[in-house]
Amino acid sequence: MPRGRGSLFLKAADLRVRPLPRAETIPSAWYTDPQFHDLDLDAVFARTWQYVADVRQLASPGDHVVTDVARQPIIVVCGKDGRLRAFFNVCRHRGGPLALKDGNADMLICKYHGWTYRLDGMLRGVPHFDRAELFDKRDYGLTSVPLALWEGLVFVNLAQRPQPIEHYFHGVRERIAPTRLGALQFARRVDYDVQANWKVYVDNYLEGYHIPYVHPELLKLYADYQSYRTEVSDWYSVQVGPLQQERNVYTAGGGEALYYQIFPNLMLNVVPGRLQSNVVIPVAADRCKVIFRYYYDDVTSAPARERIEADVAFSDKVQREDAEICERVQQGLGSRAYDKGRFSVRFEEGVYHFQKLLKHAYRAWLKR
Ligand code: FES
Numbered sequence: 001m002p003r004g005r006g007s008l009f010l011k012a013a014d015l016r017v018r019p020l021p022r023a024e025t026i027p028s029a030w031y032t033d034p035q036f037h038d039l040d041l042d043a044v045f046a047r048t049w050q051y052v053a054d055v056r057q058l059a060s061p062g063d064h065v066v067t068d069v070a071r072q073p074i075i076v077v078c079g080k081d082g083r084l085r086a087f088f089n090v091c092r093h094r095g096g097p098l099a100l101k102d103g104n105a106d107m108l109i110c111k112y113h114g115w116t117y118r119l120d121g122m123l124r125g126v127p128h129f130d131r132a133e134l135f136d137k138r139d140y141g142l143t144s145v146p147l148a149l150w151e152g153l154v155f156v157n158l159a160q161r162p163q164p165i166e167h168y169f170h171g172v173r174e175r176i177a178p179t180r181l182g183a184l185q186f187a188r189r190v191d192y193d194v195q196a197n198w199k200v201y202v203d204n205y206l207e208g209y210h211i212p213y214v215h216p217e218l219l220k221l222y223a224d225y226q227s228y229r230t231e232v233s234d235w236y237s238v239q240v241g242p243l244q245q246e247r248n249v250y251t252a253g254g255g256e257a258l259y260y261q262i263f264p265n266l267m268l269n270v271v272p273g274r275l276q277s278n279v280v281i282p283v284a285a286d287r288c289k290v291i292f293r294y295y296y297d298d299v300t301s302a303p304a305r306e307r308i309e310a311d312v313a314f315s316d317k318v319q320r321e322d323a324e325i326c327e328r329v330q331q332g333l334g335s336r337a338y339d340k341g342r343f344s345v346r347f348e349e350g351v352y353h354f355q356k357l358l359k360h361a362y363r364a365w366l367k368r
Pocket residue numbers: 091092093094095096097110111112113114115
């Protein structure tokens with residue numbers, strides 16, 4: 001995106017952060033204008049840790065996962081040494097792809113003319129290249145991308161020298177204990193297409209304000225709606241809902257539900273013995289994809305399988321309610337009647353916090 005153009009559409013007044021009781025929500029153009037879709041990819045998604053795979057998908061040497069982050073093709077590979085590495089899925093010859101889908105291979109062989117790379121990214125085989133001059137294979141290894149693991153989740157970051165991942169998840173592991181996310185087993189993945197900007201989906205996730213209106217069934221799960229609260233950390237916020245015994249399939253012992261939103265697009269929904277992760281991927285200004293993954297402490301016993309079915313079905317119902325309201329809100333944001341709104345101090349601190357981090361990311365982009 002041309003920088004001069006960027007500073008024209010990004011108004012200084014809109015980037016200002018006011019205290020929550022006085023703050024306005026971000027302008028509607030940020031949700032509807034394709035320039036902001038491009039900006040989000042560049043200023044946010046190319047600068048943050050993005051969750052791309054589970055370690056279980058990369059357990060054996062040669063296992064690889066193909067994905068893209070902020071329109072960049074990425075491949076994550078398990079090496080002969082068992083180490084995970086991420087590269088641009090782009091051949092150094094003329095830009096061909098090394099793999100088109102997830103799989104296992106001894107070598108990464110470009111699909112265009114067959115240049116062959118080792119699993120550690122070194123270029124090894126170059127067919128019919130003996131007459132090229134001043135050519136050293138060592139100069140043409142794959143371009144690597146920073147990779148990090150957190151509790152069995154694999155992340156990549158397109159920034160050159162990103163902050164360590166622990167910085168973003170500070171305190172999460174301790175708060176969730178004794179449930180250990182890395183020890184849970186994968187059960188199911190469900191993808192949803194939502195006709196709304198990714199930020200509409202995140203905003204909606206971040207507040208319980210809408211629960212009585214959008215999810216009347218979900219409301220019954222909370223022992224006391226009024227004790228529902230939001231806690232804010234540097235890079236995430238967490239909504240805490242005390243659960244009513246026996247109502248939820250996964251909380252026979254009561255306890256708390258913890259709904260983490262880690263900037264910019266990852267959610268971890270934790271109840272004892274269960275994790276549901278959501279990743280929100282921007283597709284266009286008015287479209288996003290949401291990937292749900294379910295993990296449990298027991299995925300094999302008959303009663304566990306029954307509980308999983310009930311859990312997934314219930315989440316699916318709630319998700320459909322959320323997707324529907326998000327799609328309506330996207331239409332509202334595109335209306336000439338609306339530009340900015342205000343926040344409930346009691347219930348929308350998480351939304352305010354997310355929008356503050358977004359402004360911070362836009363400001364950092366302008367400085368660059
Ligand atoms: S582009 Fe990869 S071998 Fe030609």
